[in-house]
Amino acid sequence: MARKIGKIVLAYSGGLDTSIILKWLQETYGCEVVTFTADLGQGEELEPARAKAAMLGIKDIRIVDLREEFVRDFVFPMLRANALYEGQYLLGSSIARPLIAKHLVAVAREVGADAVAHGSTGKGNDQIRFELAVNALDPSLAVIAPWRQWDIRSRTQLLEYAARNQIPVPKDKRGDAPFSIDANLLHTSTEGKLLENPAEIAPDYIYQRTVDPVAAPDRPETVAIGFESGDPVSVDGRPVTPAALLTELNERGGRHGVGRLDLVENRFIGIKSRGVYETPGGTILLAAHRGIESITLDRAAAHLKDELMPRYAELIYDGFWFSPERDMLQALIDRSQGFVSGEVTLRLYKGNASVISRASPSSLYSADLVTFEEGGVAYNNHDAEGFIRLNGLRLKNWAARNGR
Amino acid sequence: MARKIGKIVLAYSGGLDTSIILKWLQETYGCEVVTFTADLGQGEELEPARAKAAMLGIKDIRIVDLREEFVRDFVFPMLRANALYEGQYLLGSSIARPLIAKHLVAVAREVGADAVAHGSTGKGNDQIRFELAVNALDPSLAVIAPWRQWDIRSRTQLLEYAARNQIPVPKDKRGDAPFSIDANLLHTSTEGKLLENPAEIAPDYIYQRTVDPVAAPDRPETVAIGFESGDPVSVDGRPVTPAALLTELNERGGRHGVGRLDLVENRFIGIKSRGVYETPGGTILLAAHRGIESITLDRAAAHLKDELMPRYAELIYDGFWFSPERDMLQALIDRSQGFVSGEVTLRLYKGNASVISRASPSSLYSADLVTFEEGGVAYNNHDAEGFIRLNGLRLKNWAARNGR
Amino acid sequence: MARKIGKIVLAYSGGLDTSIILKWLQETYGCEVVTFTADLGQGEELEPARAKAAMLGIKDIRIVDLREEFVRDFVFPMLRANALYEGQYLLGSSIARPLIAKHLVAVAREVGADAVAHGSTGKGNDQIRFELAVNALDPSLAVIAPWRQWDIRSRTQLLEYAARNQIPVPKDKRGDAPFSIDANLLHTSTEGKLLENPAEIAPDYIYQRTVDPVAAPDRPETVAIGFESGDPVSVDGRPVTPAALLTELNERGGRHGVGRLDLVENRFIGIKSRGVYETPGGTILLAAHRGIESITLDRAAAHLKDELMPRYAELIYDGFWFSPERDMLQALIDRSQGFVSGEVTLRLYKGNASVISRASPSSLYSADLVTFEEGGVAYNNHDAEGFIRLNGLRLKNWAARNGR
């Protein structure tokens, strides 16, 4: 990889780490760096990033609002699959990385850069997600991962580097290493420090977008989500854009303490790590989506989706969003969603988001079929006789053989 | 099936329906009927069943306490798989049927009966579960399912049959059809009546073993579950038997409104039905088991389990507990549980059962590996370089081809 | 199902069994019967079917050539999946049934019939395939299966019925029950009689479209199949239609004894049966398709297809061609085939169809990457170091724990 690099596009947050990286790239490669900063709903002002980049000598500064694209083209397709990593995690970080990579690549092509750079560390999942996405989108682009390349080996050295290079260090970053936090419209994740002991109970102060259920309102709130072809399109009957919908559900869910998760998970690189996640809107949407599917999706379709979901979630977690296999699974999932339309009502209350009602113009639910009172032509009790008998035939044969 | 039946063992609850069935069997087959009544923790007195059976002329009346066997040999093996049907249902009814079938078969063999009978209706799952289990345990036994065979076609006819045969009808059964309820140590399920409209919000009065979270205590409670080789063995440090453990967790969970589920599910026979489930102890145990696995199970082992879980749960739901394929999956699951030992602490609060701490002598979690501070010999950042590059190699190749 | 039937469309072969069925339908339902006879390449004259139907009083006689549709819309989509039931069977009967059902339904709608009828027996798979397909295509249509309904219980009774009704019985059908044979452009299957003992060696005379490899030519023959987006489009460089292609490969493969299979398989209804299959063209196509995929399909895409193939094949075998789950799997499979283009050369020789060469303009094979001589920038040996180390990290951790 001794390739000569002429221009680099850096995924730039405006924070301390990526500012140091910016400087290090300039020094190490001696070439122009273009910064790319995305608004994914992380809840921070982005204009300071512009000022900081300018101060560090950047000419081409890109700041883009990707919130609608994020929710529409990444979060919603994933929601169609009811994706949960390791049965619990809503993939809030994982799903944001390919979107950023997509835009890094687009900017790189536009400005004629031959490399992109990111600030993810060498032990995490995000480096993989960025790099595999770039590989799949433009195999000719180099990827620079300073955390794996430079000789900064500790927090102290990092702060020294900042001092040496006149990079301002915010007050709250001057002491010990902070928690490692990632935020976007789907979630906030918190890792590190005391959380590194999985037996240690997470203190309430680490949570950022949800209240402790204990502190949540004493009265439940009801919310109705409308779906069309698998995607949420309305809240309480009001049509809303994808990002507006998720923003509102985050706010309402967060207020009720919905969507907290304290998890030890398996990273792709082979180590276990503990994270605390807050995904209020996503938690509501997953429950609602399962709710609308429960009346509109055929049994075998639903079961096939359920069987493939862990694989699909694993692919996203591991960084294979842009890959033939995720693409194939998405085709299967999307094929199932045509009639997944209707409305689901949930009750939000002190950490719970519970489906209490569902209705759909394309429902497969039939009160006639299910009712305990026999009647109607649709179902004949005697059919069950043959159904059971032929399902049992091989078992009888097997049991008789085993007993011989 | 014109086989002559000489003696029948009936799964007898002592309730109205199975009492009518008892009478009908005597009339129809003109042979001795043996009743079998099991205590699965349904929370009802069973001695009245004895009296009622005696009154109906039964000589051989069996009443057995199966609570420990139920939890130890059925609930716990299923828990090892983290089984959830359709992503949500804890299979409380499904897992009880094969146990009852097992004992029906054992009694039939002991008393020389050539048939067993059950009181499940012709539209439900339970008929399948009973009959497939009997098929697999003794293919020579006939199974009699009066609800599919007799000409009683409505509730009115049922009550007339009871009146005609001097079968006492409890007061609460004299009016409209009641909810259809199933209860055992794992859960209570409620179906029918107004629940048959999936848009109708379930009223609180249908819940039986959990309080509404709104009415639950305002202060959280903490509970610690100890595991050995995948099975729960202690509560708050006290060793307890399987049934005692589940009983205690039901009580504590139920008090906090834990384990309610309002679901539209797909029956094996091909129709959708809506049920309300209360599984307080099971809900706690599932969270706890996932918690202890999170630190003791290897990633690939956990993911393989997750991918096969929906199939495993489907088999149990559909009635294939006694089948070669469930047996094979169980072997795979059990093989993974040898080191799934340790303790998990959960917080119970107003419907939530949240893991807050986990510890194990056989933990795979390594703070050394995960820490953000580099150091130690175990992990080398540069390894990630090659790891990502080779994972990306096929993607680059694929992307380059696609772009040609 | 006491529904009044006003007009029936019968899947009519012109043979003895369906002629008897025709008569029985007329007698039993007292309504008009429309016959539908399809040319699927079974290799029989169909005009005699017209004469026979006319003789039996049928006014509306439909005879249609479905060969191109069969291969293009049924065989080829299945080929894209490399479908093999139970690892071996190319699904030659299974894939023809939904096509016939589709046309029965279309004719029924056109002529205003309210039922369709088929001549499949009550123990086989075909009854299921016909009926599930009709259910999925027009749930309002009744399906009549005389073999399950009438009281003909033996071959003797069948012949008596024919005699009684002036239905001519061909000479070769007058003695013992013949082999049960099914043929179409994809295969010939033979079941019954001596084959019912799985230990009995099948005599050569039962084979119909392949020679015994021992009798095949002593010199190999080479054939080149061209593919575009997963489907075969040319033979030895000549563009050919789907049916023409399969016809030619049947002839050439059959001459070399390619595609014989002697198998005990599991029917959906729960019994094992033994069949002898001849699928010369299909066998060549499967090998060729795997060959072209081997250089054009990404590894993960190929492995995902391989993992889902048994399920896909099972669905087709069991009669679920027209179902949401087959449709979803097909979407996944088809999504993978865009670049599956190129040419594969095979050697046909005494039962073997062996890929000997493959080439593609969209190949993913890279001699630069694979060569034992190091060089080029694409692959760096040191990357393997990190790749292996991180793949091994969880194993080391696991082994260390197990050994503690």
Add this chain to the structure above:
Amino acid sequence: MARKIGKIVLAYSGGLDTSIILKWLQETYGCEVVTFTADLGQGEELEPARAKAAMLGIKDIRIVDLREEFVRDFVFPMLRANALYEGQYLLGSSIARPLIAKHLVAVAREVGADAVAHGSTGKGNDQIRFELAVNALDPSLAVIAPWRQWDIRSRTQLLEYAARNQIPVPKDKRGDAPFSIDANLLHTSTEGKLLENPAEIAPDYIYQRTVDPVAAPDRPETVAIGFESGDPVSVDGRPVTPAALLTELNERGGRHGVGRLDLVENRFIGIKSRGVYETPGGTILLAAHRGIESITLDRAAAHLKDELMPRYAELIYDGFWFSPERDMLQALIDRSQGFVSGEVTLRLYKGNASVISRASPSSLYSADLVTFEEGGVAYNNHDAEGFIRLNGLRLKNWAARNGR
């Protein structure tokens, strides 16, 4: 990896490459090297390896016959799964590596070595298989892979190194790079040179243990394989040990040209490679094992195995033999094999190994059930009615909804 290495166990073949490696290890690490050479049935004299190692100064030379262990503990368990990688490859190389690794680790522990070394190159699969196996068996052992570490970069440099160090170079290794060949009792593989062009037809001279079918005998030969609990135990009625059985089948199959495969496959590291495989005995055994399973394995058990097989084969191919997930899958597979006993007869003829007969004392095949002649109590045609109707119920419901 700055760890001080005190003693190394080298997987030593006695060939040129591993002799050079031996020398390089001595020079580079300045420590004692112990050689380990295994007889896996590769068909070479091993005593010359002893002489050569001695000549290179090795004191502790281990030569062990592992043929029975190889077949019994590695090949047979894999056969129980009917394992085929990418639908075709019998995993002949993949399955030998973990066995060698197991013995390298055992010797290392015995002699107190702190590292093992192997001669696999940096682009192949074998390096991964060796190293992951060592990781999983003894995480404290270092693994040395000279091909990834030294600065020899071409064949010329390799020969120069040999010359410089008085390592004799056999005549046939002096010119161009030879084919890359791997052989053991299960297979011979050939890669490299002209095979690196997948369009190039493999010449007959590269095959080593099979004749060209064209040159094979003109008369078929019959062979009968006896199985007990999933493993082959006899040939033509003679009980034989695992290695003797495979040796005999290799000889007989090879003589008939059975087991040739010309394949482009996907390596774990992400590149495609083309190999030519000869697996005569393994090909016969796979067909025979499927044959005995066809009459002794329940349908759902067989289908579950088929669905998991690709994953199982992938694990072996990728080097995860010693892993929790392979172990779990093996438990599932082995659980299914208890009744897989009986005898299968095959016809070997010019490249074909075709099952022609199977018989078992624990057969599930029932002529009574399958026969076209109705009769007996086991099967009632009317059962099919209800079976189909309930299987179709959801499809009718789905179709009706879709058409609304």
